[in-house]
Amino acid sequence: METILKITNLNKIFNKHLHAVKNVSFEIKKGNVYGILGPNGSGKSTTLGIVLNVVNKTSGDFEWFGGKVATHDALKKVGAIIERPNFYPYMTAKENLELVCKIKGTPFSKVDEKLELVGLLERKNDKFKTYSLGMKQRLAIASALLNDPEILILDEPTNGLDPQGIRQIRDIIKVIASQGTTILLASHLLDEVEKVCSHVVVLRKGEMLYQGSVHDMIENNSFFELKSDNKEQLKLALQNHPSIEKIEEEEGKVLVYLKQDIAAKELNSYLFEQKIVLEHLVKRKNSLEEQFLELTKN
Structure with a gap:
């Protein structure tokens, strides 16, 4: 080009x-x-x-x-x-x-x-x-x-x-x-x-x-919003996944930030194998505004 x-x-x-x-x-x-x-x-x-x-x-x-x-x-x-x-x-x-x-x-x-x-x-x-x-x-x-x-x-x-x-x-x-x-x-x-x-x-x-x-x-900073009956078990299972960078809690949901991109289906299957059933699973993207604020906050 x-x-x-x-x-x-x-x-x-x-x-x-x-x-x-x-x-x-x-x-x-x-x-x-x-x-x-x-x-x-x-x-x-x-x-x-x-x-x-x-x-x-x-x-x-x-x-x-x-x-x-x-x-x-x-x-x-x-x-x-x-x-x-x-x-x-x-x-x-x-x-x-x-x-x-x-x-x-x-x-x-x-x-x-x-x-x-x-x-x-x-x-x-x-x-x-x-x-x-x-x-x-x-x-x-x-x-x-x-x-x-x-x-x-x-x-x-x-x-x-x-x-x-x-x-x-x-x-x-x-x-x-x-x-x-x-x-x-x-x-x-x-x-x-x-x-x-x-x-x-x-x-x-x-x-x-x-x-x-x-x-x-925007895409490089997507994250998952998860909810399950057993939050502690969910957090423990997530900590052992190689693609996950950090986990945060917000208003009863677990927010999962990634080192590398994974599909929602893949994460759901992984957690199901750990005997964790999700009642809420959403993949979200940070808006350009959130990204900009993250970039400029320092």
Whole structure:
């Protein structure tokens, strides 16, 4: 799979003491939706600023499209929104986007196509100042897509939006991704990342704590909830199983955490052989939120 962006040992120090990005390395592969997840001040926006050439790095490196083209030329294939949308308030949405087309050297025919994609075609002749915050954000996405970029970069795309606005942006991101555009979005909202991203990079205070697929992050931390009449016998049998890492009790249930994944059927059979009959057996997965809190608690 083609690598669109490779970041290697990236560092950024502000004013000689604030280490905003610490030795961060990750790759963005074509066709996926990546989330850079972290609380405010974790280095998400600084990292995006560096790869978009608006913030100077202190050390480390990054390359676009396998380093085959200079960063300046590579950025022509990138669409990005890293600040609040900024358009002319007394011009219509259509006029604003046509102006962007002139700057980017893109045909005007793209304007209606992108406005339709973000659900604003019917409002194309309304002035920008009449738009709600959510509509302004959707217009910014349309603007970033005018040159059909290979990758779309969004910094906190749903900041300040109401639940309906958040859902609209989320749905648009899914549609753009389904058309083959790679997406990289920075967010502090776990829900947003869990619902739209295939891969995640977790940052805290400039350091990378995790990178990989969202599925693996959740799947690797599944656990069992068990209940039996004879709790002590159950706990004793579980302690002797080689795949079990630790056992906890919670509200009358026994929680079983694994060293390696085993199927519910396999565990049930093992306990039945030990003459333990379960009245409750559920395999649960930690949500991305629980995983994130576990990662960042130290």
